[in-house]
Amino acid sequence: METSAAPDVDDAAASGLSTQEAAARLRAGEGNTAVSGSSRTYATILRTNVFSFYNTILFVIGATLLALGRYNDAFVSVGLGLVNAVIGAVQEIGAKRKLDGLQLLDQKSVTVLRDGVETELAADQVVRGDVLRVRAGDQIVVDGPLLDGGRVETDESLLTGESDPVAKAQGDDLRSGSLCVAGDGHQLARDVGAASHAGRLTLEARRVTTDKTPLQRRIDFVVRLTMVLVLLMSGAILAQAALEGFTLLRVVQTTAVLSGLVPYGLFFLIAVAYTRGAARIAGRGALVQQVNAVESVTHVDVVCTDKTGTLTTGRLTLKEVEPLGGTDAERTLGRFARSVTTPNLTTTALAAALPGDAVEPRDEIPFSSSLRWSGLVTVDGAWVLGAPDALAPHMATDLADAVASRTALGLRVLVLARADGPLRDRNDRPSLPSLEPVALVVLADELRDDVVDSIARFRENGVALKVLSGDDPRTVAALATQAGLDAGDPVAGPDLDALDDDALDRLVARTTVFGRVAPEQKERIVASLRRRGDYVAMIGDGVNDARALKGAHVGVAMRSGSAVTQDVADIVLVDDSFAALLPAQAEGRRIIDGLAVSMYVFLARVATQGLVILTVTMLGLGFPYSPTQVGLTLLTVGVPTFFLTMWARPEPPDPNLLGNLARFVVPTALITGAFGSAVYAALYVSISKGFSSGRTPAEAVEQFQRYTGLTATDADFVEASATIGAQTGLSTFVCLASFGLILLLRPPARIFAAWRDPVPDRRPAWLVAGLVVAFAAVLFTPVLSDYFGLTGPARPVFVIVLPALGLWFVAVSVVLRFRVLDRVIGYDQLPGKR
Structure with missing residues (x-):
């Protein structure tokens, strides 16, 4: 640590603290320590993301299924919730680390008076009551008054936005976060650490203020509404299960299926869409944080x-030089700008625009905000460049009208003048003699x-x-x-x-x-x-x-x-360049369009499954889904919505998204649910009657024994066989119908244009073809069909499902094309809808 003798200071308070006094104040918490983070703790972030209300339900179900040995069911039940929890936690932890790292002060060493001598210390070792030496180029690290009779100029643009330096005299406050650009003096540390201006700004900047977007709020509303409906439905179904004497395994499986109705995958899809959008616009000049x-x-x-x-760019451009005398004004001005030893924005702009060679100055008065002029003495004489009102008292020529006409246009006006005498007084302080104006210099802020x-x-x-x-x-x-x-x-x-x-x-x-x-x-x-x-x-x-x-x-x-x-x-x-916000807007529209169509697919599936579950359960025909069969939503929802979001177009957002969702989802879910329930009931009754009458072939009996894990002599074999067979037919119908909904939402041809006009993009049609092939692979591959809880391909299933699918498409197309729901509820008669 280097020390040097302290200069004489006028103010008695500037003698500084002793080492013992400073140490005591540092121990008492009066040091200029960096402000601590104000964002949420890591434990809080993990707890709120991992153990959300929805995830807690899934974890309880998953743990019970694991205890019962249903490992596949458990994995399907909790997997998506964990993925969402990880994504949310990672994003919030990243934001927390960035906020906690915020510091307005650069934490370089400062000069402090301790025990009567100047001592170099780290900024966080300064304490309240210390006296700091402030020189040009130093950052102000505490708040407090300027003590002695010296003068300094500070750049407060970082704090206030004002670009001009601010002159400070004895008693004036110096604010932490500003920069000393001229002068020399001593400052009393009155406010330090979190109490200082820089500390307060840093704490305010660390405040967590994340707004949910309109689409996020809509999706959140839809998910919450769905959860409420699922809870009500769960209560009714589980109450009936208790009356009918369901086993614990059946109750847990039923709960797992019902919890799977919540379209929680939308949050995952949002994260994927946002991440991809951020990557796309990064190449266009906008980094998304x-x-x-x-x-x-x-x-x-x-x-x-x-x-x-x-x-503006922060640079100045020369707009005009109006000569006022016989001198070659432009060359004189260019020589002046190139000869100064302390260039600024003004002289830099002049040197770039005007001719003239640099000369060695005999004397120089640097520009300062207190003087509002600068001077240069060369072999050619003494020259002054400054603000018209600062030079006007020393000039005989009235330039007020010429200056006013230009400042009214937002231009900066300076005057170049020749001095008739020295630029300093007897005490060697800057002083203006009589001036002869040479040129009016007009500059403008440079627009981007x-x-x-x-x-x-x-x-x-x-x-x-x-x-x-x-x-x-x-x-x-x-x-x-x-x-x-x-x-x-x-x-x-x-x-x-x-x-x-x-x-x-x-x-x-x-x-x-x-x-x-x-x-x-x-x-x-x-x-x-x-x-x-x-x-x-x-x-x-x-x-x-x-x-x-x-x-x-x-x-x-x-x-x-x-x-x-x-x-x-x-x-x-x-x-x-804020022009980068324009492609960001287009990318945002693409995301909204993709997520909106994904909401149509998600909610149509949720509503359909809910209606089928209610109908089948109330009919007393078993339970239409098992947790593993819910995993087929990967094909009906997961994969389609991912690609539809990626292929979306930057169309204007739908201002009536929730209303249009209802107008599409309600009729399609009602029709699909009705047809799906009919398919399930037909197969359930057919299989039950076949086993009861003894007409079922031995080969089929053997297959159902493998599917159910029961023997034909078991009491519940017929019910289990009828349930799994009907579930296979229902899953087949619902999957194929879901693929058909994609064609209605992104119609490749006029025949599918019941909801909207055909689109030129053929990728959704090829996606549907691929999904049909993938589902066929699941159905015809024993390992896959067993994993998803389905029987193998059976002729009775196709005999019932395929005709039902054709009738379903006709019914949905008619209802959507002619807006039957709108007519029934009178939607088209509402003001502004006709």
Whole structure:
């Protein structure tokens, strides 16, 4: 550890703490320690994902089936729940690790006065009451006042969004997270750790705020509704089972089948679709960090964006040099820009645009926000470049009108002038002599190349844009106009503080441009838009945007922005172009379309199975499914929905998704359930009568003995044989009918276009053909048919199933094509439906 003698400090408090005092305060918890994580613990994440209400039911059923030796049934019952639990836990743990790693401060060493000498310490070793030395290039790590008579300038753009340095004098607060860009002084550590500005921002950024998307909420509603119906149905069926003296095994198997009706696989499908969508748009310039943002961005109807770094590149471009004297203004200005030893955005833009060779300066006054001018003394004389109002008292020429006409357009205006004397006073401090204006220099913030086109495309898609900036409202409004926005009357952030929520909502609704807005005001604007029912995306690049990003439905950060902003964002634009949100919207539409058609398939299967179970059970014909037969949903639902989601098109979301689901699912489930129950009953009665009459061939009796594990002399052999035979016929019918529903949802030809118009994509038709072949392989392969609890192929099954399938297709096509359900319930007579 290196130490050096401390300089003289005017303020007595700047003598610093002793080593013993600092150690005592550190032990007392008054140190500048990094804020701890505020997100959920790993144990909580695992517990809530693995032991959810639905998973708990499945685990109990699975454990009972294992105890009874029904290993296949147990695996089918709990497998999907475990997969969903793992996916959910992995995603949440990843988000937690990112949030817990957030730190606004870079934790480099700082200079502190200890025992009267300057000492280099790690930032987390600073304690309340310490005195810190602050120099140009240092990050401010605590909150507190500037002590001595020196002056410093801080860059607070990371905190406030304002790009201009802020001059600080004795007594002014320096805020943690800002950067000292000029000057030298001492600061008292008043607020440290979590109490400091940086600590509070970090804690706020770590707050877990994950919104469910509209599609997620709809699917969640459907699953919850299905669970309620399944619970009611389970109670009725199990009560009947108790009255009829069902065995424990039968009760557990029945419960496993009923729990399998819950379309929990939709959550798994969502995870797969979101992951694939995120991978697709990553190549288009958008890195997705919160997987549901892929779909969420589709619903956005208001985009709030910062100015610097989003609409603009952060660079300046030279628009005009108007000579005011006989000097070659452009070459003089170019020489000035190339000769400065401390270049800034302005001189960099001038050097790139103008001719002129660099010369060795004899003296230089660097630009500072307190002076608002810079000076250079060369062999050609003394030159000054600065703000017109800062130079005006020293010039005889009135430039006010020329300056005002350009600043009204949002342009930055500077004046290049020749000095008639030295640029320093007797005390060697910067001072302006009389000036002779040489040129009016007009610069503009550089718009990003794709901003104008992107804003136009957003407008075409019905998306409104609002600009929230820390810069002057007039400047921001002018830039917004250049970008193609109707800026209207800009509003300054301080004007919002006096407004209540209702007044704020009215103002936000009619305003496009907000300037001089603080982080809290950005957050209020986003909250106002959400209260109005808008779906909001917030784009930002600084820490000052983090709170608004957390409050929006979709938080979007720039790759060049702060690390904190990137970490809290749902999406990071890797090329710093919000044009990447447009392909993200298209990908989100693709996901919604795919998941919507998957919901049709899922719910049609659930409703059909539920109706068949109720009907068959009430008829007293056994139970129509076993847990292993439920595994066939891999063919009827799992595989089809996976591919249909992958092949979806970016079509506009259906605003009446739940209503249309009901209009499709109700009639198809009623018809399919009725035909399925009839098939089951016909086979059950036929097989029972065959065994009772003794007309069943010996070969068939032997096969059923193998299927059931019973002998023909057992008391329940006939019932078990009739049940498994009827279950095989039911499964065959329902599987083939489910494949037919795919053709109705994605019709390859006019004959299937009962629900919607034919689609040019032939892949769904080929998928159906493949599924038919796969099911045939299950039915005709003994190992597979035994695994799924089916009998082998039998002529009576096909004699009943195939004609029923033909009649089913005709019935479903007629009901859907002529919207019979709509007519029966009067749906087509509702306002706006005709």
